[in-house]
Amino acid sequence: MEYRRIIDVDIREFDRRTFEKSLEWLSDPEIRALTLTPESDRESKEKWFEGLKDREDYYIRSVWRDEEPIGVLGIKHITNSDGEAWAYIGEKKYWGKAIGMEMFQYLIDYAISINLQSLYIKFIKSNHFSYKIGKRFGFEVEEDKSNGDLITMRRFL
Template structure:
């Protein structure tokens, strides 16, 4: 799927994205903003091997003009909602307006799956992301520990 206004697309999450994700998620800034715990390559490969059997988890690679730039998906999928997660790993693509397009793509996938809402968790220090989510119709639902929970009805 590609958005109408950009060259951004969701593509299969394959070994190329798996390898890039290792680098992206071990970047200290991305690790903090995504609330990612430490993990080993063996753990990452075991996780990847188990993806095909998961029914409550969807993952896509993000390509911009054909270049892999990040990863996003839906997890904790129920019959009514799912948690959005994602990140742009290639930092030169931060702040150029791709966030809204990513949300549009994810919300489209959620609607196709028959979901009524999408929620997400974000650390309160990630002001840029919170601004993006508010701009795109997400509202603050509650705080769970050190994470802010936001939701949008689709």
């Protein structure tokens, strides 16, 4: 897919520095709501971070601009056939700069490289960016769930 890159970013390992920044980002109520992230205590978050190295059903990377982490992306609930793609930019000054396009292309390429048959995304209806980027990358609405606020879109690879 062609898109105009506005700024250069690097996708790197999700390390301790990015983990600490993500704790900051996810303390923002707007980002937490857009990412469907429940509140949890520091101990639970540390346990999750330490457990990443042993997980085969979870892939996570960080997005860097210059030498600063600015976002996170990944695939969770990975099975032999699919997984749930997700991404967010925690540094709001980078919202609207087409970084999400690069992030989703990276996730699609990774999913293909591990032979997944499809990817899906879940988001709340008010998250118009997720819907737009999903459509742009060929994701189609699969179902509306619960109170009608949650949308699932899928793309076959």
